[in-house]
Amino acid sequence: MTGFLSELALLFHIARRNLFTTFINFIIGLIILVGTCGQVAGSSLLSTLTSSMSKSVIGSAAGHLQVYNDASEDELAIYGQMGGQDPSLEPITDFPEVKKQLAADPNVKNIVPQGIGGGLITSGNTVDITLAKLRDLYRARDEKTPSTEGKRLTAEGYAEQIASVKEHIRQIVKVIHADAAKADALRDAKTVDPSEQEHLVTAASDAFWADFDKHPYDSLEFLENYIAPQAGDADMLYLRYLGTDLEAFQKAFDRMYLKEGQMVPTGKRGLLLPTYYYEENLKLKCARKLDKIKEQLANSRRTIATDEELKRWLKENQQQTREIVLQLDGIKTKTATTALQGFLKSDEKDLNGLLAKFFDMNDQNFHERYDFFYAQIVPLLELYRVRVGDTMTFKAYTKGGSVQAVNVRVYGTFEFKGLEQSPLAGAMALMDLMSFRDLYGYMSKDKLNEIQALKAAAPSKGLNRETAEDELFGQGGSVVNESVTSTIDEKQELSGTTAKKRGATLDENTYSQADFEAGVVLNVAVLLKNEHDLEATQARLSKMSTPNTHFRVVTWQKAAGVLGDFVYYARVGLSSAMSIIFVIAMIVISVAMIMATIARTATIGTMRAIGAQRTFIISMVLAETSALALFFGSLGAAIGSALILFIGNKGIPATTPEQYFFFAGPRFLPVLEPMHVISAFFIILAISALSTVLPAIIATRVSPLRAMQTDE
């Protein structure tokens, strides 16, 4: 035994001595070092990414397990499928029963009914808002009632206000007209609708405005019907919503808190907007960009002078002054112009020009201008296109393929603690289940009968996806358009103006617990007491499904669909990158060891002649690669670990929305686990052992005769 140990010691002594004698060993070492370092860092980054993603997914929507109808055509995908569309799920019709069954498991903490969908929101564009304001002023003047803003004015007061708003609208019409002329020049003449063009010419004419007050309501209607739709497309936004029992949701997902407004009252229809989406999509674009620049300047080392993205944002602000100018009426335009002239010490008269000059910012003047913007310009503007208390119109495809529109009141904005910056957690609005069911197109028997009756009364064009699409995308402003369609069919019944009116009444509706329980849900989030028992609980719950409830239970990762896939692909990506490195390492180590063996044939031959068995020679080659792997592997693992610990200590600040998405927060803080180091180590040892096979075989073939040959 002592002999064996000393032999081993000798082997390692030889290996250690050989380690630094050849340059090629240094190359091998470097590859091993990079490989282990990459494996340690990569696996810990990936597992941190997975866990931060799981934090987002579990904490903001999915819960630990998701339950849905086993008869569903597609698999549940909370964040949508690969192409962006929602999976086709068979609804759960008896949620109370499913809940009862699930609640029987001791590890189940919360059960939250859900339904997820996506729809377009029309938030009323600037034209709509301004026209509504003017209509309101005329109405208040003529009916002698206070305006919606609660003001009662003198005759001169009304005249002045009306003149100012009219001037504002005229300005808007001019802008739209100019834009349309530019667009027409680019487009094929055939695709231009000549009537649209005519309407614009009419609205821009001096005659139209001269006669405006003769029949103000007709003039307003003309603008609402023919001009507003032409400005509308940019104001259609896609928003995903999660219909749920909002109280149960808040209880189960306890990171959720309200940022603004209030919780939707029990039994009321209503919507909560995620702050992230609210800021990103509903805030005035130039203000949002200024916010983002400010944040970048504070949190990272980026400067306007050196960063292309920040420069681009400022450039965009300079070019997109229209969204500000359109919002300002005559009085406010004057206020803004004077303020900017004073601030910039410029005698430029045009507000567009002044704003362009103002947004031409640099690192020195950014903060001063930012503060000025919020103090002087913002008070003149609507900073958000939707405010708490407003009613939003959602349009979505029902399951049948028709378009459904529902009006929902925005009660507040919310976010999840620790996930404030996560676009993932901040992408989905929360909605009451009843509104969700309307959008989803679930119909009670009564409603179905009603539509059948309507269909019988008027010949229907029938429904197909294309016409529905037209309805959704073709006429962006159709919500406020007093439609000229004369036939009654279910399409019209469910969308457009009629739907809006129905939605408006729905908004006021309260619903009872019985209504709530009678309807469908699409999926059920289950939160567990002990999340480490995930798979076992999943198995137990799966067994609970009866022919009558017939549900399927999946983990959050599976339910996350594309995102779960993303984690999967990231893992596949990392392992294939690592595999490539390791295959290269294997080839290089093999080749290098073969070369080293060939260079050492005299020594090997001598050892064989002296009496070393073949096994000893194999051990010698093995010891050498092992020593190489141990030494450089340890070094690589140490560097990788140090890297992760260093990054974990400081964090990588997220600088783009994509990074917020992947980091699930403003900073990425990777965590090192011993498993990452140990597994990397074992992998590299295995690789080294494998790459020793060929050189070892070659080494054993060296004849002891080689010792006798003198090196000429």
Add this chain to the structure above:
Amino acid sequence: MDTIVSIRDVVKEYSLGKVVVPALRGVNLEVKKGEFISIAGPSGSGKTTLLNLIGCVDTATRGLVSVTGQDTAQLSESALTRLRLNTIGFIFQSFNLVSVLTVYQNVEFPLLLQRKLNGAQRKERVTQLLTQVGLLDHAKHRPNELSGGQRQRVAIARALVADPQIVLADEPTANLDSATGAAIIDLMKELNHTKGTTFIFSTHDHRVMQHAQSVVRLADGLISGRETAAQAVAHSLGVEQAKAS
């Protein structure tokens, strides 16, 4: 005296493609235990080939090679390796020390392969051998820090450390100057005397030959005679004189 090496009708042919090169063409030789013999002959006569067969690093094409009574043709590769380890010591023309090991480690190497002695016993044995070759104070040196003569003395220590019955040396002095070569032969002779180890070495240097008990003369793959050292020297001197005149 016992026969330790017995060679009978040995033919060794190398095949170079289709051409068959006969290196030994029917050699018969008996070596007795404790002999100190030299194999002499011109270049290409088959000296190295013969030593390789005796040393069990190569096998004969035909004929019998028996070492310590064992027919080497009957032994497996690992048995031959064991035979080399335990029975034979090698001294090479180019010393063949392991360059990454120290003098001490080089000498200890066969003992480690044998796994017979423990650390203390090994140390004693290695120290003894290094003392005998006069290199104890160089124990920690590396081969490349030594002169040629010193290296060959390390090689001798290594060849003898496991107490082999036969020591084979193929032109052990060829890479040394004549004075150093003579000292090496003296050392070998002394060890032959004190331990009774059988020494078989090849050379074509008559000054080296004269130290041998007997000289086996090889010519063209055949043994042309076995002479005493004095006869052999005279013979080779005669050859040289004939060449000179």
